[in-house]
Amino acid sequence: MITCKRRTLFAALAGVFLSATVSGAPAHADIESEADTFLTQMGTRAISELADTSADEAQRVQRFRTLLDESIDLRLVAQQVLARYWRAASEQERNEFTIAMRETLIVRFLPIFDGYKGETFDVVSTRTSTRNPNVVGAVTNVITPGGDVARIEWFLRKVGGGLLIYDFSAEGIRLTTSLQEEYASVLRDNGGNVADLTRRMEATLPATAVLE
Amino acid sequence: MRDGFLRGPGKACMAGVVALSLLGGCASSQDQNAGFGDDNDPLEFVNRFTFAINGALDAFVIQPAAATYRFLLPDPVQNGVRNAMRNIGAPVVFANDIFQGEWERAETTAMRFLINTTLGVAGIFDVAAEWGYEYHDEDFGQTLAVWGVGEGFYLVLPLLGPSTARDTVGLVVDSFIDPWPYVLDFATNLSDEDITYIFIGRRALEGIDIRARNIEVIDTLKADSIDYYVRLRSLYRQNRESEIRNGRPAEIPLPDFDEQLGND
Numbered sequence: 210m211i212t213c214k215r216r217t218l219f220a221a222l223a224g225v226f227l228s229a230t231v232s233g234a235p236a237h238a239d240i241e242s243e244a245d246t247f248l249t250q251m252g253t254r255a256i257s258e259l260a261d262t263s264a265d266e267a268q269r270v271q272r273f274r275t276l277l278d279e280s281i282d283l284r285l286v287a288q289q290v291l292a293r294y295w296r297a298a299s300e301q302e303r304n305e306f307t308i309a310m311r312e313t314l315i316v317r318f319l320p321i322f323d324g325y326k327g328e329t330f331d332v333v334s335t336r337t338s339t340r341n342p343n344v345v346g347a348v349t350n351v352i353t354p355g356g357d358v359a360r361i362e363w364f365l366r367k368v369g370g371g372l373l374i375y376d377f378s379a380e381g382i383r384l385t386t387s388l389q390e391e392y393a394s395v396l397r398d399n400g401g402n403v404a405d406l407t408r409r410m411e412a413t414l415p416a417t418a419v420l421e
Numbered sequence: 422m423r424d425g426f427l428r429g430p431g432k433a434c435m436a437g438v439v440a441l442s443l444l445g446g447c448a449s450s451q452d453q454n455a456g457f458g459d460d461n462d463p464l465e466f467v468n469r470f471t472f473a474i475n476g477a478l479d480a481f482v483i484q485p486a487a488a489t490y491r492f493l494l495p496d497p498v499q500n501g502v503r504n505a506m507r508n509i510g511a512p513v514v515f516a517n518d519i520f521q522g523e524w525e526r527a528e529t530t531a532m533r534f535l536i537n538t539t540l541g542v543a544g545i546f547d548v549a550a551e552w553g554y555e556y557h558d559e560d561f562g563q564t565l566a567v568w569g570v571g572e573g574f575y576l577v578l579p580l581l582g583p584s585t586a587r588d589t590v591g592l593v594v595d596s597f598i599d600p601w602p603y604v605l606d607f608a609t610n611l612s613d614e615d616i617t618y619i620f621i622g623r624r625a626l627e628g629i630d631i632r633a634r635n636i637e638v639i640d641t642l643k644a645d646s647i648d649y650y651v652r653l654r655s656l657y658r659q660n661r662e663s664e665i666r667n668g669r670p671a672e673i674p675l676p677d678f679d680e681q682l683g684n685d
Contacts, residue, residue, distance in 0.1 A: 316645045338675030381663025390655040394648050409647045
């Protein structure tokens, strides 16, 4: 009887283990493979469209804006950046902040592609969240124009069947942490006024920024 | 050997080091409770004042000097300057590699110094990197971190810029373990004053070289910043954390956003 129970228990455990092995690993492999493809395509597209010297500045800005809209979960980035202030903000304030943040990202990151000479953009490793199979991290090595290798870790999640980036860390500098600390300082001084923060962000943007 | 080097001002300096270590230790216990909204910057008012002075010095002296340096010197010469400065700093890096128990990195630093000092013509050419001995940096601030000392409160140092209590202690200790002042004192007839000027000149050249390599980056950081002080503070801390891990990635937990978005 005891032996039988042990066998049943063993069989149940083996079943759980096998089902986890059979159904779990391929699911991780799928999303990690998808992240690899997503980032490789995004990198190739970014280099071909943004390092294109025949395009004028306005074209490059618009291309980058489209790339950000299609590749980054800007609303989730904004939510992480504003943290507790996000919950207190109105829907209009959230939207305006998200757009101002996108334009800030354009100003900050578009110059990186100036003079880019078609270096490689390789995905070197991936990992899946143990708590959420729809969240994945992927590391890429990017060769900088100076010849150094820059290590960037991207954080993605599945949204509506596709992947979107919600954060990244370049050589240990994390996007959401950097923005959060700077904007939190302003929000603490202005009593948590997100609209005021957004106006101040807009004041730093060029006239060509699209704020709608 | 200079008798007074660890007496008088040196002794006072060491007392300062001990005091800052204690402060750093106290602050480190607070770090564990640091979270969103806790900047660990109790001297922010003074720091912002120093930051403003540094900014003015940068605008009127350092940035123009860096731009001129970059304009006048071709890239190979600038690379030679950087290589030579790194080679001169190798003994301090080596000592800190040892302090941290990083034997392979210590070997790399030692090999770099031997190869570049000889075949690299006093460190001007980085021959060692081509042989697989890549450059890395270490300092006593990082060593203290590896030993478990918290970063302490944030500090902006005159001319030197962003730092922390721990890193300031590290700077002072590094200046003591740097062998070159002792070597110059032993091997030449230079006065203490001359050696100090040489030391300051070396630091100034290092600073100009680093500033010259980052003109556009700093311009961009300033351009879209609404609080440049806080932005640099954040970047400094994150960069130091990365350096302490020797560039190894932080284990950033992958969150369950579905739960978090439920509170949207």
